[in-house]
Amino acid sequence: MSAPGAGGEQSLLFALPKGRLAQDSLSFLEQAGLSTPTDTESRKLVLPAADGTVGFVMAKPRDVPTYVEHGAADLGICGLDVVRETDRAVYEPLLLPFGQCRLCLAGPAESAAGATEAEGDLAERSLGVSSSLHHPGTPLRYMSQPRIATEYPRLTRSFFAERGVNAEVITLNGSVELGPILGLSDLIVDVVQTGTTLRINGLVEIRTILESQAVLVVNRAAYQLKATEINRIIERMRSLTT
């Protein structure tokens, strides 16, 4: 592994998220006039930009804030949902105009039957918890000990704690919608873009916990040590976001 930041060289290392945000991140960087890696499918872990000015690591989205907090990367792009969930000490100067989604609390549709867009056949589920308290408008403080399946345990816990509810948080690594179907949990907290996944699994949104979009994160030391380069990048990005 080539040691980033070693020596006096002032080149920057950028951490980008694999998956959902990868393509948008790269095209945004190109729009901002930054040289991007030519071959992101490569198995090499650190990719140089076409003109060699900036290096890129493709990381799991959740690891981007970690890389940046430790200074293994100087800057990174990831979702605001991930920044808030991981709660790392990084600067986040700009929101970027892509990756919009919302972190939602959702529950089985039949409990909200009639009140919302319960589409007939979907509401026909017999097992599962049928507490009317899952109704979108009902104050959550009426729930005694809801079980919540989520990939966002920190945000879920604090969301319920703020409402005085002691939720039992079940941390999963994907396919959270299965929770209520299998009776693993009463509700879920998950990222929603269009709502299609929720609908086909018979779930409806109950509350929005966080409006998310892509965000630029910067290491605190690099922000001062490489101020010129980083400010130039922020400047270019800002002109695209406003």
Next chain:
Amino acid sequence: MNGHIPFGVADYFWDEASLRQSLLDALLETFRGWGYGDVIPPMFEFDSTLSAQYDDRLRSGMYRFLDRDGSTLSLRPEFTTPVARLVGARLHDWPMPQRFCYGGSVFRYLEPQAGRQREFWQVGGELIGAPSPAADAEVLAINAAALKAAGLTEFRQIVGHIRYYRGLLEALALNPEQAQQLHWALERKSEPLLAEFLRETPLRTGQRQAVETLPQLVGENVDAILSLAERHIQNRGMHEALRNLRQIVDALDGYDTLNSLVIDLTEIRNLGYYTGVTFEAVTPGLGTAVASGGRYDDLVGRFGPSQPAVGVALGVDRLLVAKQRQEGADAKNRTRRQRTVLALPRGSAAALVQVQRLRQAGVRIQVDVNDWSADRAFGYAGETDVVDVLLWEEEFMHYRRDEGGDFVLIGPLEADCLSPPQTTCAEIAGQSK
């Protein structure tokens, strides 16, 4: 007995231990050179003594336990408060200013990160009883000197002033949620959060401009930033903060540190007891601060007569990581620890007398206590990093390991052949082959 150790602590041994210890010594020696005297506070104290002035983050990270009489004790999470207690409670009538330096373990219940365990090491100094900008400048300068002594060539000191922000908060008269919102926006240097704050908070034009300008109060151009900040002063507190900062910067003239300064008036993370200038040092290769400090005029007064004070603490663990990353590949041929010599006295009292003489001359010698044969001794030496072996035959015969790992006789021991530097000795070895 399974030999496990708790999460967050570590054993250091061999080169790592000696490197750590010698860095600690070098840092302390820097402080001593500036007239700071050693102080060794206790490892644990009453929880109420330590935690009263900490912020929530630090307070929730303390190791607490009960004494047998039921009182709550805490392991020290830093040194400043114990030193302030000592001066406030016991040394308050001794002439001021008083300068103290310290080094040792502190304990915080945090996720281990970047070279820092839950037990980690700090070296620092406190200058108590001097309110002047010159005192602040001294601590900034000594921090730079200590960082250089630690072997860092490239670093920045980010300097802020807590009273600028507190003055602004006072002027804005925000409710707690609004203050929290502004705090968040600044702590994360988030333009969108700051814009949201400005959108949602009704402010007078001048106040609005003062908040809008905050993100620009960061950078190396000290003079320009202070001038810009002066244009948005809302009250006396903000004015005094800036005047104080200017005086500190002026007082740094003459110390070789001005080119490492970065002003950041939005840097507001701190331990909670700071009342004036605050600063952090950052260095390439490490994402977190290697040193931090500031002025705390209200802390000593909690334990006795009030005294102004300023201090700094350096993170030994983080310095070691930063140094290692900066030196990178060429770290291997750096000064290694002095190797010990193995002497076989073979029952001779005269041999032991000779060993004592060599030790007094500064040579590190271990003596065979197993009555080993020469071959047995060479075997042990070969496996344990020992290069020089002395065999007693009327006088000490000097054997040295060659590149092939075999021990060859150089000849009768010559006194300056063992003491560092050993270059002359290598030449002798070369000739004798």
